[in-house]
Amino acid sequence: MVERRITGFRQDPEQHWIAELECGHSQHVRHTPPWEVRPWVLTLEGRAGRLGTLLPCRQCDDLQRVARAGAMMDETRIREFLERLGKALTSGDVEGIAKCWEVPALVLSDEGSVAVSAVSQVATFFAGAVEWYRSEGLVATRPVLQRVERLSEKLSDVDVRWLAFDVEGKEKAAEYSHYILHLGEDGLPYIRLALTRTADAS
Numbered sequence: 001m002v003e004r005r006i007t008g009f010r011q012d013p014e015q016h017w018i019a020e021l022e023c024g025h026s027q028h029v030r031h032t033p034p035w036e037v038r039p040w041v042l043t044l045e046g047r048a049g050r051l052g053t054l055l056p057c058r059q060c061d062d063l064q065r066v067a068r069a070g071a072m073m074d075e076t077r078i079r080e081f082l083e084r085l086g087k088a089l090t091s092g093d094v095e096g097i098a099k100c101w102e103v104p105a106l107v108l109s110d111e112g113s114v115a116v117s118a119v120s121q122v123a124t125f126f127a128g129a130v131e132w133y134r135s136e137g138l139v140a141t142r143p144v145l146q147r148v149e150r151l152s153e154k155l156s157d158v159d160v161r162w163l164a165f166d167v168e169g170k171e172k173a174a175e176y177s178h179y180i181l182h183l184g185e186d187g188l189p190y191i192r193l194a195l196t197r198t199a200d201a202s
């Protein structure tokens with residue numbers, strides 16, 4: 001439970017005492033023996049003596065729990081998305097890869113930017129990439145999520161290390177991708193901006 005300092009006291013309409021906390025929340029500090037025993041709350045000196053001391057704040061605790069749950073759900077969703085993309089890349093499922101994109105999207109590189117205005121363009125591009133992977137003897141790729149930064153309600157900035165394996169399961173190569181993902185109407189993330197990093201983000 002999150003603890004907050006008491007900054008003051010006030011009474012509710014039933015004359016029960018409420019502690020005001022530094023976070024702006026407040027909490028009842030009743031003296032209702034035998035259930036709650038706080039004789040100190042009844043005197044001015046008793047209350048003054050508790051100023052600056054800590055009380056657990058349920059409201060802050062709830063807020064933190066909600067924030068944590070939200071962040072976790074986001075990351076879980078992103079991991080699932082990357083797994084799906086990895087499987088599509090591994091099986092050469094060009095349509096599956098294309099379904100991970102939302103258009104218009106942008107592919108950035110040192111050479112400049114390519115605007116992707118149709119999902120079919122993604123399919124064409126990755127058909128070439130899949131062929132190249134195969135020619136290099138790479139048969140599987142697996143994502144390692146390195147960093148997620150939430151940019152806004154529906155945008156996340158993501159760094160991924162793509163591990164590539166040969167037919168014997170030996171790790172052959174790693175690529176680093178940077179994506180900006182957009183949360184679509186269906187609640188799933190989609191790539192809206194992609195670039196290949198030549199440096200490890202970690």
Ligand SMILES: [Zn+2]
Pocket residue numbers: 004021023024025057058059060061
């Ligand atoms: Zn609080």
